[in-house]
Amino acid sequence: MQSQHLQTLAIHAGEEPDPTTGALVPPLTLATTFHMGSTENGAALFAGEKEGYVYTRWANPTVTVLETRAAALEGAEACVATASGMAAITTTLLATLQAGDHVVAAKAIYPSTFAVLSQDFSRYGIETTFVDATDFENVADALRPNTRVVYMETPGNPLLALCDLEEIARLARDAGAVSICDNTFATPINQRPIELGFDIVLYAATKYLCGHGDAVGGLILGKKDFIERARTHTLRYFGGILAPFNAYLITRGIMTLPLRMKQHNDNAMRVAEFLEQHSAIASVAYPGLASHPQHHIAKKQMRGFGGMVSFELKGGLDAGARMMDRVKLCALATSLGDARSLISHPATTSHVVVSRAERLKQGVTDGLVRLSVGIEDVNDILADLEQALN
Numbered sequence: 102m103q104s105q106h107l108q109t110l111a112i113h114a115g116e117e118p119d120p121t122t123g124a125l126v127p128p129l130t131l132a133t134t135f136h137m138g139s140t141e142n143g144a145a146l147f148a149g150e151k152e153g154y155v156y157t158r159w160a161n162p163t164v165t166v167l168e169t170r171a172a173a174l175e176g177a178e179a180c181v182a183t184a185s186g187m188a189a190i191t192t193t194l195l196a197t198l199q200a201g202d203h204v205v206a207a208k209a210i211y212p213s214t215f216a217v218l219s220q221d222f223s224r225y226g227i228e229t230t231f232v233d234a235t236d237f238e239n240v241a242d243a244l245r246p247n248t249r250v251v252y253m254e255t256p257g258n259p260l261l262a263l264c265d266l267e268e269i270a271r272l273a274r275d276a277g278a279v280s281i282c283d284n285t286f287a288t289p290i291n292q293r294p295i296e297l298g299f300d301i302v303l304y305a306a307t308k309y310l311c312g313h314g315d316a317v318g319g320l321i322l323g324k325k326d327f328i329e330r331a332r333t334h335t336l337r338y339f340g341g342i343l344a345p346f347n348a349y350l351i352t353r354g355i356m357t358l359p360l361r362m363k364q365h366n367d368n369a370m371r372v373a374e375f376l377e378q379h380s381a382i383a384s385v386a387y388p389g390l391a392s393h394p395q396h397h398i399a400k401k402q403m404r405g406f407g408g409m410v411s412f413e414l415k416g417g418l419d420a421g422a423r424m425m426d427r428v429k430l431c432a433l434a435t436s437l438g439d440a441r442s443l444i445s446h447p448a449t450t451s452h453v454v455v456s457r458a459e460r461l462k463q464g465v466t467d468g469l470v471r472l473s474v475g476i477e478d479v480n481d482i483l484a485d486l487e488q489a490l491n
């Protein structure tokens with residue numbers, strides 16, 4: 102049944118008709134525990150001598166369907182699902198790092214990731230150097246003999262800064278460090294870090310993969326050995342597993358991911374072009390625009406430029422706030438990647454976890470507006486923005 106084409110994998114990978122009922126949709130298995138058959142069989146399952154389901158914190162059939170499908174879509178050897186995108190990030194870092202290790206990370210990343218590295222991992226003796234990764238030479242300069250992880254997010258949240266994945270994967274490999282890419286904004290449809298040499302890809306599946314704004318979840322993808330270690334050690338003990346119901350919803354969301362991304366890409370390009378020529382707008386960041394400072398990297402490593410657009414109004418914060426209060430179709434809400442358009446103000450929402458000084462250092466200004474362009478008819482999105490801007 103399996104084929105190499107993404108749209109087919111998105112619909113079929115990881116599922117078989119249910120052997121007892123023939124149901125085509127994989128059943129939602131909410132069971133927390135599974136019958137072991139016999140004491141002998143139970144012992145073999147617990148010892149890892151036999152494969153099978155034991156307890157949902159270890160593995161669950163509904164979650165397995167999602168993991169198999171996501172791995173197929175990414176072209177990864179294996180995948181493990183987590184409770185959230187943050188759980189995917191922290192589980193991966195916990196599975197990789199130990200006291201005395203050093204991390205090189207892009208500075209303009211999801212602020213909770215910035216916070217966990219700078220405020221929490223630092224307490225465990227793990228130091229992070231944050232660099233402007235739009236120039237890979239800055240990554241090279243920050244590497245130390247004890248650098249164990251090179252952590253990137255591209256396009257980055259919320260500035261949409263890009264880094265050169267191929268160059269940075271090479272630098273990390275030469276330094277003996279594990280390369281990790283948060284690919285949430287791009288999705289496997291628009292960008293494939295493993296093919297560009299990255300070791301590990303992470304997702305907030307909460308966003309585009311789910312696509313409908315109704316399930317929080319995360320994914321870690323990479324080599325089988327690493328994923329199995331993360332699953333059977335770090336995740337099993339730290340406990341941030343994905344709930345089966347959320348796995349069910351995210352698996353269903355993935356069925357339409359390639360189609361949705363096509364529409365997100367097309368709509369966002371139209372919105373970015375519209376904003377760029379509008380007299381009330383001071384600047385627009387979208388990887389697909391020729392004016393984007395890393396457009397050359399976008400063309401090299403992205404198959405589509407995604408659904409996220411950031412911009413500033415000429416009137417700064419006040420004008421931005423007035424606009425965000427006036428949109429009607431675009432919902433004033435955090436998060437991103439939903440079918441519906443979402444508009445947000447990073448400085449007063451996602452970025453409150455870092456200081457204002459740090460936020461400004463990253464380039465996230467008081468007036469920045471972030472738009473997650475949905476898959477509604479683009480003319481309606483444009484009309485909404487136009488009336489709000491005017």
Ligand code: LCS
Nearest residue numbers: 185186187211258285305307435436451
């Ligand atoms: N990585 C990126 C790039 C994200 O944008 C987010 C969440 C996460 C990881 C964490 O995922 P979660 O734990 O929420 O599933 N981004 C959000 C945002 O920009 N607004 O609300 C959440």
